[in-house]
Amino acid sequence: xxxxxxxxxxxxSTLSFITSYLLHHPKIGGNIYSDIISFWxxxxxxxxxxxxxxxxxxxxxxxxxxxxxxxxxxxxxxxxYYNAFSTILYLFYILLVLTVFKIxxxxxxxxxxxxxxxxxxxxxxxxxxYNFDVVFAALLILSLMFFEKGKxxxxxxxxxxxxxxKLVNIILLPMLLVSLKDWKSxxxxxxxxxxxxxxxxxxxxxxxxxxxxxxxxxxxxxxxxNAWFVYLFPSRGSWDTAKLFSALLMAYGLLKIxxxxxxxxxxxxxxxxxxxxxxxxxxxxxxVIFILPFLAIIGRIQPTFYILEGxxxxxILTWFMxxxxxxxxxxxxxxxxxxxxxxxxMLAETYLRASxxxxxxxxxxxxxxxxxxxx
Amino acid sequence: xxxxxxxxxxxxxxxxxxxxxxxxxxxKLLIINEPWPKLPPSNCTNPxxxxxxxxxxxxxxxxxxxxxxxxxxxxxxxxxxLSKALIILGILLFGDNPIGWRVFIALSGAITVYLLGKLxxxxxxxxxxxxxxxxxxxxxxxxxxxxxxxxLDAPAMMFSLLSAxxxxxxxxxxxxxxxxxxxLCKISSFFIFAALLLYYFLKTSYSQKRFINSIKEMLxxxxxxxxxxxxxLLAGLAIYDYSLxxxxxxxxxxxxxxxxxxxxxxxxxxxxxxxxxxxNPIMPFSRESYFVVKxxxxxxxxxxxxxxxxxxxxxxxxxxxxxxxxYSSILILRSKAFPDTEMLILSWIxxxxxxxxxxxxxxxxxxxxxxxxxxxPIIAIGLPYILGEDKFSKIILFSMTAVQVAWFIxxxxxxxxxxxxxxxxxxxxx
Numbered sequence: 001x002x003x004x005x006x007x008x009x010x011x012x013s014t015l016s017f018i019t020s021y022l023l024h025h026p027k028i029g030g031n032i033y034s035d036i037i038s039f040w041x042x043x044x045x046x047x048x049x050x051x052x053x054x055x056x057x058x059x060x061x062x063x064x065x066x067x068x069x070x071x072x073x074x075x076x077x078x079x080x081y082y083n084a085f086s087t088i089l090y091l092f093y094i095l096l097v098l099t100v101f102k103i104x105x106x107x108x109x110x111x112x113x114x115x116x117x118x119x120x121x122x123x124x125x126x127x128x129x130y131n132f133d134v135v136f137a138a139l140l141i142l143s144l145m146f147f148e149k150g151k152x153x154x155x156x157x158x159x160x161x162x163x164x165x166k167l168v169n170i171i172l173l174p175m176l177l178v179s180l181k182d183w184k185s186x187x188x189x190x191x192x193x194x195x196x197x198x199x200x201x202x203x204x205x206x207x208x209x210x211x212x213x214x215x216x217x218x219x220x221x222x223x224x225x226n227a228w229f230v231y232l233f234p235s236r237g238s239w240d241t242a243k244l245f246s247a248l249l250m251a252y253g254l255l256k257i258x259x260x261x262x263x264x265x266x267x268x269x270x271x272x273x274x275x276x277x278x279x280x281x282x283x284x285x286x287x288v289i290f291i292l293p294f295l296a297i298i299g300r301i302q303p304t305f306y307i308l309e310g311x312x313x314x315x316i317l318t319w320f321m322x323x324x325x326x327x328x329x330x331x332x333x334x335x336x337x338x339x340x341x342x343x344x345x346m347l348a349e350t351y352l353r354a355s356x357x358x359x360x361x362x363x364x365x366x367x368x369x370x371x372x373x374x375x
Numbered sequence: 376x377x378x379x380x381x382x383x384x385x386x387x388x389x390x391x392x393x394x395x396x397x398x399x400x401x402x403k404l405l406i407i408n409e410p411w412p413k414l415p416p417s418n419c420t421n422p423x424x425x426x427x428x429x430x431x432x433x434x435x436x437x438x439x440x441x442x443x444x445x446x447x448x449x450x451x452x453x454x455x456x457l458s459k460a461l462i463i464l465g466i467l468l469f470g471d472n473p474i475g476w477r478v479f480i481a482l483s484g485a486i487t488v489y490l491l492g493k494l495x496x497x498x499x500x501x502x503x504x505x506x507x508x509x510x511x512x513x514x515x516x517x518x519x520x521x522x523x524x525x526x527l528d529a530p531a532m533m534f535s536l537l538s539a540x541x542x543x544x545x546x547x548x549x550x551x552x553x554x555x556x557x558x559l560c561k562i563s564s565f566f567i568f569a570a571l572l573l574y575y576f577l578k579t580s581y582s583q584k585r586f587i588n589s590i591k592e593m594l595x596x597x598x599x600x601x602x603x604x605x606x607x608l609l610a611g612l613a614i615y616d617y618s619l620x621x622x623x624x625x626x627x628x629x630x631x632x633x634x635x636x637x638x639x640x641x642x643x644x645x646x647x648x649x650x651x652x653x654x655n656p657i658m659p660f661s662r663e664s665y666f667v668v669k670x671x672x673x674x675x676x677x678x679x680x681x682x683x684x685x686x687x688x689x690x691x692x693x694x695x696x697x698x699x700x701x702y703s704s705i706l707i708l709r710s711k712a713f714p715d716t717e718m719l720i721l722s723w724i725x726x727x728x729x730x731x732x733x734x735x736x737x738x739x740x741x742x743x744x745x746x747x748x749x750x751x752p753i754i755a756i757g758l759p760y761i762l763g764e765d766k767f768s769k770i771i772l773f774s775m776t777a778v779q780v781a782w783f784i785x786x787x788x789x790x791x792x793x794x795x796x797x798x799x800x801x802x803x804x805x
Binding site: 178229231232233234235237238240241242244245252255256259 | 587594631633
């Protein structure tokens with residue numbers, strides 16, 4: 001039964017991936033934009049140049065490696081490059097699905113949730129063959145699985161690899177360190193996390209002195225993208241303050257979860273990533289992939305999830321209908337706002353359930369009610 | 376009977392503080408119409424503003440701003456609106472004249488004296504020392520001047536002290552509301568609140584066994600105070616922005632405020648009174664003339680109106696209080712206790728005064744000696760604290776208080792003729 005289910009999951013995942021592959025295929029009419037294809041138009045991929053050394057690239061080194069390998073295979077041709085990139089993403093996707101399936105089995109979570117959240121969820125289909133998010137999610141979930149099993153060295157190395165794809169997982173590090181029993185094991189874990197990161201980054205910095213600026217500082221110049229608080233800071237001139245607002249809000253939200261002692265490893269990871277997504281000044285739609293594996297492991301269907309999914313997919317579908325889709329009031333930003341409300345609700349529900357409370361309206365407005373009482 | 380009644384009531388700190396505040400208020404009201412403008416408001420709304428407009432110091436910004444706001448214009452947006460709203464209220468009630476401009480600011484200034492006494496009592500737990508603190512603050516001539524003119528600082532200080540009282544009484548929600556109003560008067564009120572938060576953090580870190588628990592505790596306080604204060608600030612800004620059509624959201628307004636203040640930098644060659652000169656009797660900053668009328672009769676020069684920004688004897692004790700608080704903290708910590716008052720003093724001085732050192736020396740942001748107004752309350756509390764132990768120290772304290780009062784009389788901004796005559800007779804500046 002287990003083997004049959006495993007096969008069904010692999011086949012279903014493959015079908016899901018093929019759908020995503022076709023949706024973004026550059027030769028199919030009406031294809032949907034993907035970052036993979038947008039990379040192709042850069043000299044980095046078209047002229048098969050070495051990322052960070054010959055050409056700057058705004059993603060961390062492992063993401064650069066995936067792009068470089070794909071471009072080498074593609075030899076300046078779009079379709080072979082696209083196929084190579086897709087194959088790599090497919091392998092990581094299967095790794096993600098099977099790892100989540102293994103964790104769910106160990107926790108006796110019904111397998112239906114893997115289909116709901118990881119295989120047939122609209123965000124997964126639309127944003128799967130799109131960017132490095134599935135690689136990030138696969139490495140992160142694998143790292144957490146090993147962490148839960150007490151295999152800290154391999155967990156730390158995988159965590160390090162995750163950071164080399166996208167830096168976001170760093171926000172989970174304090175949570176992991178706090179749950180280790182003593183300072184020696186914490187320092188050990190930190191060593192294995194940061195050593196590979198340091199070696200790769202220092203090496204690249206030596207080879208190209210502008211590596212750090214071109215790769216990491218590049219993002220600091222980005223403005224607000226699909227962040228709900230664009231409605232509070234509608235003019236571009238105020239976005240530096242919006243970023244400060246974002247940082248303060250994120251620090252508060254993360255601290256709140258770090259200090260709460262609520263939920264298991266996966267619930268806390270979901271809450272931390274949700275706080276990040278809700279407070280970061282860039283919340284691109286493909287980032288929803290970060291939280292989908294955790295929702296599958298938590299194993300609960302929240303009706304709000306479909307609102308989140310609908311809005312999230314709608315962002316890319318309406319993006320090119322607008323002259324300036326980053327501005328408040330446009331369709332993508334309205335959908336981003338709806339998505340944020342839905343995610344906030346899911347976060348609150350997860351938090352309350354994990355602390356043994358039910359998601360009831362009275363509970364949600366409790367702080368407000370006490371405020372009114374004081375007044 | 377009536378003597379017994381008076382004795383019973385006058386011995387109460389509240390009554391003493393109320394009397395002191397009323398005296399200060401009366402003094403402020405007696406001089407409120409000096410200087411009086413010779414020009415009509417219509418000639419004193421747009422720069423260049425003549426001295427005949429009778430605007431003291433930064434009144435030149437805020438009184439014209441209040442006039443324009445009355446006309447429905449959104450101006451002076453780099454500062455929040457509450458203090459200006461008080462100026463407007465005064466104008467509406469008493470007319471567009473010095474009484475109208477300054478009456479609510481003067482009232483706020485008098486209330487700060489009462490609040491400072493209450494705060495001092497919470498910290499020092501001694502009626503005499505608390506009264507001494509209030510007198511030191513009330514007779515600080517620069518603080519008196521700043522809280523007599525139509526500028527933003529006195530209401531900001533009033534709400535800040537109110538917030539500090541609530542904070543030390545552990546009524547955090549109200550403390551947050553009060554600091555929210557202070558922020559609505561002047562954004563730099565945040566420094567006082569940051570000092571209170573730092574003090575609380577140090578205290579919690581000492582009392583909690585695990586550092587993580589102190590962060591947890593701190594987060595609760597931040598939620599009860601800081602978040603509430605920001606909500607009050609944003610609500611106030613929103614009312615202003617929507618009613619005067621200034622900004623599309625209060626966040627955009629906040630962005631303008633923050634950006635504006637970060638651009639105020641000085642260049643080489645500019646004359647800046649750096650923070651080291653503010654409380655330093657050896658290298659003091661030169662007295663700043665806010666509004667001075669000079670009269671010369673028979674070769675004798677005197678100043679019937681002279682609003683100055685200047686050091687007072689109280690300011691000179693800043694570094695002594697700071698050093699003593701560090702020394703005392705070390706001793707108390709060695710005896711395994713938390714140096715509560717010392718930490719409050721150190722936090723307050725650090726975040727209202729020392730913070731201007733990097734701001735001025737590294738960031739090259741314009742700074743002015745009157746910013747020390749935020750530090751004066753804690754110096755006024757700190758001096759009685761370090762001199763309140765034994766009889767000899769108390770004699771020094773009372774002598775210093777007397778010197779502070781004398782200094783106040785000599786530099787009182789609007790002098791009656793008899794005082795001028797007396798000062799000239801004894802050879803003091805008049």
